[in-house]
Structure formats: structure tokens, C-alpha cells
Amino acid sequence: MPRYEYRCRTCGDTFELSRPMAESAAPATCPVGHEDTVKLLSTVAVGGVASSASAPAAQAGGGGCCGGGCCG
Template sequence: MPRYEYRCRSCGDTFELSRPMSESAAPAECPAGHADTVKLLSTVAVGGSSSAPAPSSGGGCCGGGCCG
């Protein structure tokens, strides 16, 4: 079951809830009982692209000549 992160606008607490994807947009109450919460974006959803360089056709480090 996916975990979603929320932040309470009343007290500033950040908390996580495990819930089905079908309930991801449903309101969440913070552990202190406040109802004014907002769902946060996960780093996985925000960081969808890779910044790692593409592998070279030389076969990696040893095939690329960097292993002297």
C-alpha cells in the first residue's frame, strides 16, 4: 500500500499515511486532530528524470580506458 506524506497547516507537523491509491486525494487528519492538511509531493514524483550520464559504448570504466 502506498505511503503519502502530509503537512498540517495548523501545527506544521509532517506525517505519513498508508492508504490505497483510490483514497490518495481524500482529506487526512493530522495526529494532533487538525483537519487543515495538505498532501506533499514525494521526491520520486518530483525527480522523475535521471541526471546520471548515459553509458558509453566503450563498455564502462574498464572498457573505456580509465583503468590504466
């Protein structure tokens, strides 16, 4: 279930709620009980480790524009 971040306009507290996407625009009450909240625009963080095996051939082998001489 997606997590959404909200900020309370009354006390300034920032908090997260897990709720279905269909309810993402529904009003949220802050943990203290205030109802004047706003949904914040959040960025998505994706974790993982890149390996050299997944690098495109142009980067791994020195080809490509900046390593292959096509820049003039």
C-alpha cells in the same frame, strides 16, 4: 500500500499515511486532530547496489561519446 506525506497547516506537523492510491486525494487528519492538511509532493527513493556487470559496454570499455573520441 503506498505511503503519502502530509503537512498540517494548523500545527505545522509533517506525517505519513499508508493508504490505497484511490484514496490518495482524500482528506487526512493530522495525528493531533487538525483537519486542515495538505498532501506533499514526495520523491521516490529506490535502494540497491549497482555492480560493474550491469554497466553498459560503452562505460565499461571506454567507448561511448566522451570516451570514444566522437566529441570534437
